[in-house]
Amino acid sequence: MKQSELHWIALSPNVFVDYTEGKILLYNTRNYKCITSTDTRLINLIREFYRPENLGVLSLDEFEKMTSNDVRVANNMNMFVSVKNSTKPLNFLPILNLQHDLTKNMSGGLKEIKGKLSLLSSLFIQINYGYADSKVSFYRNLTSKQYATPCFSEEKTTLRVDFVEQILKEACLSSIHNVHIIIGSPMINIMEYIRIFERYNFQYYLHIYSDIVYEYLSHISDYSSVSKINFVVFCDRYSNPNIAQRLIKESKDCGNFEFINLIDEVDRLLSCSSSAMKMLPVWTENNFDFFLKEVFIGIEDIEASELTLSDLFCNQKLNRNFFGILQINPDETIAAFLDGKNTRYSGPRGIVRGRRMPLPNQRT
DSSP, X not given: OOGXXXXXXXXXXXXXXXXXXXXXXEEETTTOOEEEEOOHHHHHHHHHHXXXXXXXXXXXXXXXXXOOHXXXXXXXXXXXXXXXXXXXXXXXXXXXXXXXXXXXXXSSGGGGOSXXXXXXXXXXXXXXXXXXXXXXXXXXXXXXXXXXXXXXXXOOOBOOHHHHHHHHHHHTTSSOOEEEEEEOOSOSXXXXXXXXXXXXXXXXXXXXXXXXXXXXXXXXXXXXXXXXXXXXXXXXXXXXXXXXXXXXXXXXXXXXXXXEEEEOSHHHHHHOOOTTEEEEEOOOSSOHHHIIXXXXXXXXXXXXXXXXXXXXXXXXXXXXXOOOEEEEOTTSEEEETTOSOEEEOOOHHHHHHSTTOOOOOOOO
């Protein structure tokens, strides 16, 4: 058997693929490299990978027959993986976005929109940064890398109201239903933003720490009448527990408040007695024992789960290949959610169409 028959080329499962107007888009969700091309050899090559009988893998001979300059460029971006094996390997490619299928049978509307707004699945807008001493800021910035909580910074930057309206106006052309608003500081007129929110038909979730929300939501009942506004209130080791309990008491008749207690140690876990608060673990880089004892699951937990191994692997695949969540920062830059890389905002249409935009491989 020839050596070339043992040499296989696979399309990396980390690569997002899309076709539009005679072009192909390849985006590597690991290294954030992207290529758009009209090269028919590259387009046909990718289509060959996706043929059911190929299962994402071609022989080296087949691959080399379709080589072109753009194919070589894509290869240098690690879009393809070289494998040597006596038998053809299995390669599970990302699941196609169902949003494409939902728009196929529509007359007008999203299918007429140029660019890729239909790929936008969720939007997080941070209005401003939180401000605190270095110890609190460091801790809460660690948390913001794990959950949709405010980032903290010494910058006093705030997104303009008209800029937020521009974002929401263009987001109307996407498939988004929920918009998440993250507020780090009380130094804004919240009602100016809420009046903007009421103009656009989204469900809004305002993510905010309890000590901050308490400072300007002195009359919670005034906000509970806004059915589209939901508050996600976070409490952590630096939050005043008395403020949190008062907020819970005052909002008990409101269906649009959710309280989350961020737990990072056993003592806080034991002291969290309120059934009105959901608990989430926070990794602080030095609380491994807490995670080992209270967070990580053991074999007995897996055996007691109703999920089958097939379900677990399916969820793992969906999580690994998830994309389409964007975050707008207070300085008007755009980033993949929970990711440090960003580029200057030019509207959702420009974001998702632009070559530099890193669509995230965010776990959900």
